[in-house]
Amino acid sequence: MVSASSVPSALASVSAEVTAWVNSVAQHTLPSQIHWCDGSEAEMAALRAQLLEQGDLQALNPETFPDCFLARSHPSDVARVEHLTFICTPHQVDAGPNNNWMAPADAHAQMDALFAGCMQGRTLYVVPYCMGPIDSPYSRCGVEITDSAYVVLNMGIMTRMGRAALERIGREGSFVRGLHSTGELDPNRRFIMHFPEELSIKSFGSGYGGNALLGKKCHALRIASYQARTEGWLAEHMLIVGLKNPQGETHYIACAFPSACGKTNLAMLIPPDTMPGWEVFTVGDDIAWLHPGPDGRLWAINPESGYFGVAPGTGPKTNRNAYDMIRKDTLFTNVALTDNNEPWWEGIGSGEPAIDWLGRPFDKANGPSAHPNSRFTVSAVHNPSYATEAESPRGVPISALVFGGRRRELAPLVYQARDWAHGVLVGASVASETTAAATGAVGVVRRDPMAMKPFCGYNFGDYWQHWLSVGSKLSKPPGIFHVNWFRQDAGGKFLWPGFGDNLRVISWILDRCAGKAAAQETPIGYLPNPSDLDTSGLHIDPAVLAEILSVKPEAWRSEAAAMGEYLDEFGERAPAALRQQLQALQQRLG
Ligand code: OXD
Ligand code: MN
Secondary structure (H helix, E strand, O other): EEEEOOOHHOOOOOOHHHHHHHHHHHHHOOOOOEOOOOOOOOHHHHHHHHHHHHHEEEEEOOOOOOOOOEEOOOOOOOEEOOHHHHEEOOOHHOOOOOOEEEOHHHHHHHHHHHOOOOOOEEEEEEEEEOOOOOOOHHHHEEEEEEOOOHHHHHHHOOOOOHHHHHHHHHHHOOOOOEEEEEOOOOOOOOEEEEEEOOOOOEOOOOHHHHHHHOHHHHHHHHHHHHHHHOOOOOEEEEEEOOOOOOOOOOOEEEEEOOOOOOOHHHHHOOOOOOOOEEEEEEOOOEEEEEEEEEOOOOOOOOOOOOOEEEOOOOOOOOHHHHHHHHOOOEEEOEEEOOOOOEEEOOOOOOOOOOOOOOOOOOHHHHHHOOOOOOEEEHHHOOOOHHHHHHHHOOOEEEEEEEOOOOOOOOOOOOOOOOOHHHHHHHHHEEEOOOOEEEOOOOOOEOOOOHOOOOOOOOHHHHHHHHHHHHHOOOOOOOEEEEEEEOEEOOOEOOOOHHHHHHHHHHHHHHHHOOOOOOOEEOOOOOEOOHHHHOOOOOOHHHHHHHHHHOOHHHHHHHHHHHHHHHOOOHHHHHHHHHHHHHHHHHHOOO
16 A cells, blocks of 8 residues: 555645545555546546556547547446445435435445455545536535546546646535445445435445446435535536527526436437527536526536437437537447447447447347447537536526426427426426336336436435425526427337427427417416427428327326325425425316
């Protein structure tokens, strides 16, 4: 073990608290060296060179994909592990039925046993990072200790990582402590533990993104949601996108969809040719931190600085911006390769796979060539639609909040909640088919309130109460909407074209917020009449449009009853105001 005297002199202003913590972790995990990350390009290049030499990274075709690399994870370590993810609060009720729970002392004992001596022969990397623009009062810092150079490279893209973050920590004194080791990548010795009251995380046994890049889901959602509750703001699983209409006005919306339901695509949407004059600016594609502003509006920052996007399905027709942005400086994980050493995945639109994600010659009998949850990690500044406002310390004002899920039936294309409290019920009722972003069955409908089921760091009952109280601080609250791009007919054919055409729905949403668009009042909220949507140049059967813009009271009565049962799971923590909203919905449904 080396001592913390190895703090480089250029980083000498490190706070004593960080140094003491790094020292105590090193004494416990026994690394052969300690590396304090400064976040420089030279440091990243050296780490890439080291991983290339070890064979843990592979360079891709330097002509067509310059500075792009492929990493292959352990085949049992390809997604978030919700069943091994815990919230550790002194009282189980504070974690709620929405989380796995363990008492903090037990969790620490279990994790400390796993971490004992686990870094022998390895380097301990100290990764200081800032979630959000470095000069924003809304940003929060953390330090991740990890023994994975792959994690450091990803954190270097996904967060403001290095010297400036360490300096801010030195000034502020407080930071989230994230301790990570890949261990032996043994699924039986894998846990992701969160200690919200201590602002700390311990993650062992996985190198996969959401389990190992602790700034992302662990800090920016689970710990931050807890912090946000105590400080009066919201940490949400939402993309943030700016839309400039042909009249030159820009409005921002934040949208919560479960993992792998198209947040990245919507955040980078390309307007259809039949809607000239619209422009789209991406602020973020996964996480939004929302603060009531002094002007009574809700303001959002994106705490991340990169995208950890799902590769399959990304092609020139579905997401041209993403397709273009990942042609340089991109780290791919678990994608397939062409015989020209270019990355490949299902839905890329051209080429053919030669080598599958496991490194075997491609054989379609083995299933998809790229893992369904294969990813790209890339800096946000490479996105052709990147919004410079993503750097704004005060964030962007939000005109509409949009919830959505992947549902074959029931939920119409779009509807608007009657007001904020009804919108909280709409968000709490989100249900969606599960995807490959987490291990477990795919395609099963489950409740995923606010798309936060895997990410809320405390009891959902308290969380909905917090949503209601944030609303009461907003004199100009955003409108709240629900969308469903995924309606299918009996044969499994999608009824709505999606992608760029989703702008037609967003345009209606923005017009509703501006009081300019008509709607029909239904028991579940306000829906556009087919004629209220801009369908110019869209080839959609009017009967299909009418179908996806209709409400079936019988099916909604069952949905409301199921929602009542779901709220009952939260007992007295479920806010009375939410139950009243549900009763009012049931009355309207008759
Ligand atoms: C993600 C996820 O990686 O939601 O963003 O799983
Ligand atoms: Mn996500």
